[in-house]
Amino acid sequence: MAAKKILLLTGDFAEDYETMVPFQALQMVGHTVHAVCPGKKAGDKVKTAIHDFEGDQTYTEKPGHQFALNASFDEVSAAGYDALVVAGGRAPEYLRLNPKVIELVQAFAKADKPIAAVCHGPQVLAAAGVLEGKKVSAYPACAPEVKLAGGQFADIAVDAAITDGKLVTAPAWPAHPAWLAQFLQVLGTRIEL
Secondary structure (H helix, E strand, O other): OOOOEEEEEOOOOEEHHHHHHHHHHHHHOOOEEEEEOOOOOOOOEEEEEEEEOOOOOOOEEEEEEEEEOOOOHHHOOHHHOOEEEEOOEOHHHHHOOOHHHHHHHHHHHHOOOOEEEEOOOHHHHHHHOOOOOOEEOOOHHHHHHHHHOOOEEOOOOOOOOEEEOOEEEEOOHHHHHHHHHHHHHHHOOOOOO
């Protein structure tokens, strides 16, 4: 298996698990992962948030960790990476307002490179206009944005994921086993037991 170079887009108040788990798991299997946030450089930190599902009408939010970025946003381009991961949480609602984020996502999509997004991550993909005709999962509150962007919202279990071509999406962090397994398959990653 050829190791891939993966860009992880995150930001302040991204979901803690949805930033840390893919960052660590993808490295664990031999890939290089660069975590970036607009306006920040390697060594800077983002504050994460922990989202839980505790029986309320929506998720609850608690303080997460200080996550250290290992690459500088201003120095990255889609051409330098094999795939993109977009973390969920609250960060996507402001990341999608950044023109360079939109250009970056569009460049990955135009080059037909694998893209994985979880929870609110598809908000960034919707804003970039790359969901047309795709089956997409996301946190259910993002369903209207997926539909308005021309995607078909996949209302799946919170621990499930869906792949459409090279796009892998899931509703929230309980789906990490399915989401990451499907993303690894799209990347061509082989794990032998």
